[in-house]
Amino acid sequence: MPMKKKWFIFTILILLAGCSEATIEWTDFLEFQGDQYLASPHVEISDPNFIGEPIGEIKKKLKDHVKNAKYTPKNGDAAYLEAGTKLYSVINHSHLVAVRDSNKINGYKIYVKEGYVSDKRILEQIDPPSFKKIEVYEEVEYNQFLFKKLIEKNEELQTLIALLQSNQTNDSVVYREEDPQSKAFTFILYSTSPIAEKHAIYFNGEHYFDKNHHILSKKIEDFLVGTEESESG
Structure with missing residues (x-):
């Protein structure tokens, strides 16, 4: 019905x-x-x-x-x-x-x-080999995205997806947009599908975490540095 x-x-x-x-x-x-x-x-x-x-x-x-x-x-x-x-x-x-x-x-x-999308975390359903590339963006203002990096090498793709699949939870972490230390990033995960999965993570000056308060390793910073910044560094 x-x-x-x-x-x-x-x-x-x-x-x-x-x-x-x-x-x-x-x-x-x-x-x-x-x-x-x-x-x-x-x-x-x-x-x-x-x-x-x-x-x-x-x-x-x-x-x-x-x-x-x-x-x-x-x-x-x-x-x-x-x-x-x-x-x-x-x-x-x-x-x-x-x-x-x-x-x-x-x-x-x-x-x-209506009724088609499940409530499960997207990343719990990820099969790393199915992804062809990941684009990384920083949300510099609301709905304003700055392209940071394109990831296509298989080893890097698997490493990044593993970092995003954290199960360590801390409900006390909060993203405050007005805090100058806060940052927001968006990962677009591409496969052969017409639909690319979108995953947001946040930084509050101390922790990286997703919307479900899963704490991510600071190793993820390696994927948040833009190509130009990486080359100049």
């Missing part, structure tokens, strides 16, 4: 001056041909050549336009995408929808059909 269409809609009721006013907090989703698709922060299109033909467009942006918390999304609705936004297929991946997004490293945001 399919899930109800309001799966991705969350509401907070706020009482103002004795009257109830519903403020809707939307999750980033779109409705297309009877299915809901949720934006995935953990993947990138590996190559724009894998983007297929246009398959539709957004008809209505819900944020700031829908005030009824009981609203049921309709075909062509999206939480944050503007009306007229083109939807694209991803070749051989019918469960994915892509939209152009200049803030994404490879130019497209990927939406995944």
